[in-house]
Amino acid sequence: VFLNRLRRKSFLLVNLFLLVFNLL
Incomplete structure (x- = not known):
């Protein structure tokens, strides 16, 4: 469970x- x-x-x-990389 923890690993998941x-x-x-x-x-x-x-x-x-x-997402941040695409915004740059």
């Missing part, structure tokens, strides 16, 4: 990073 939550959080971080 961590994976989901990292996935959101990657999405956020890509």
Whole structure:
């Protein structure tokens, strides 16, 4: 469960990073 939550959080971080990178 913890690993799944961590994976989901990292996935959101990657999405956020890509969004910011596209805005640059």
